[in-house]
Amino acid sequence: MNKKDSTDFYVPDLCRVRAVFLLLVTSELFVLVLSIVQAERGWIDWNYFGLLSLFVQWTTLTSAALICLLRPWLAQMSVARATLAIVVIVLLDVLAFSLFADNVLHPQPGVALWQGIAKKLLVALLIVLMVLRYFYLQDQWQQQREAEMQARLTSLQARIQPHFLFNSMNTIASLIASNPEQAEEAVLDLSELFRASLRTDDQLVPLSRELELCQRYLAIEALRLGDRLKLDWDIQPGLEQQAIPPLTLQPLVENAIYHGIQPRPEGGTVRIEVYGKGHFVYLMVQNPKPESSNRQHQGNQVALVNIQARPQALFGEPAVLKHSHQHNIYTVTLRLPARTAS
Known part of the structure; x- marks a missing residue:
């Protein structure tokens, strides 16, 4: 059984700077929206924004790093198993940072603390599922686009004008009696044109x-x-x-x-x-x-x-x-x- 290439994996390569930058910008916009909703006075709660930004950016960077390192292994799985593995990785990462942050800010654990952690895990689950769904749809769209492009390229490459073929055959037929050597060269030229039109791999x-x-x-x-x-x-x-x-x-x-x-x-x-x-x-x-x-x-x-x-x-x-x-x-x-x- 041949191993799948990691380039065929539906999740983009999170080791690339552009991908990490887009993740950070997207997560920061999400934090901004939550900070606006959380604010009781004014437009935004800056304290909440700063703490949540620190938490989200660290979890985003570490999760992206883990997925990047495990990408070759994840690419060998089915889409469902890879999705489940990524969800587990992100939730464990969020749980670890939640416990660390809450132990620093709230040394005394309690029911409210675990409720807060549960809310963070639920939000993280919903976000990661939406992001993975987006990656999957983008990958399917890209594959369909490449397949349509390849079919279009093959169709265009195999195209030879019918009028040219008929005219060429008539010309060759007229030369067979008068100039057989020239007719033979024309047949070779025509066969080379057809060979090029049928060579769709290049x-x-x-x-x-x-x-x-x-x-x-x-x-x-x-x-x-x-x-x-x-x-x-x-x-x-x-x-x-x-x-x-x-x-x-x-x-x-x-x-x-x-x-x-x-x-x-x-x-x-x-x-x-x-x-x-x-x-x-x-x-x-x-x-x-x-x-x-x-x-x-x-x-x-x-x-x-x-x-x-x-x-x-x-x-x-x-x-x-x-x-x-x-x-x-x-x-x-x-x-x-x-x-x-x-």
Whole structure:
């Protein structure tokens, strides 16, 4: 039986400074609310606030430290057992500090003393159950989000335009009799494109692999479009290992040909430029501005939204896809954080 990874545990790592800071701020807000409710005169009972803050902060820090140390052990348990263990840890911690604090402040034990301790334990129980419930729901939401993201990435990565497949097969069929060697190369290029679309395990690949895939795709399109398709490459050296989601640049080039070159009887030039600037790498694809109906323009927008989804899912907000047109030239620019593919 394989041991579970502690990173899969629904309780966040309480050894991190950010997690401890959030716990302290949350507990201090809780103390503030109780101090306001407790005050008989004025807005807040400052003596009560100070004593309760000291008690709550110490119990919060020690409980977080214990859970942090026991995290690998807790992660091996089921959710119910881990929750029960954490509740016991926190309640024992609260009981120890309650006994210590009350013995210092009230050396003579009595019924009222034990009632006060019982109230503290009940409040601690309710709070820890609410916090653990929140952690569990957050973990479930995160897992669902990651599963949906992975399904979306796989769907987008496996996407090959049907019109491209049909056009490629027709082109290969026409070349079999006249130029079998060229037809064979086209079949190899097409098979490599399909192999890349079916390789869903790699979330990031080197830019050099994506450029090679674009060259294979353009080689197939050049057989169909002939002189109507002109290419202009401008790739800055040293960016071969830049990390990029697979099948990201190729759909941009395919989009440029489908919307900018294919509708024009005279064809046009597709310019592909890659350069680094600061902490980012820019991939730019230019083509003649489509002179088409709103339907084709909307199709272009939908294609760009689909292409943008994968870089943003993997890189977050730093990944930006922009499009513009100037002097009858349509430009799509993808900005990625400078990162080396592992």
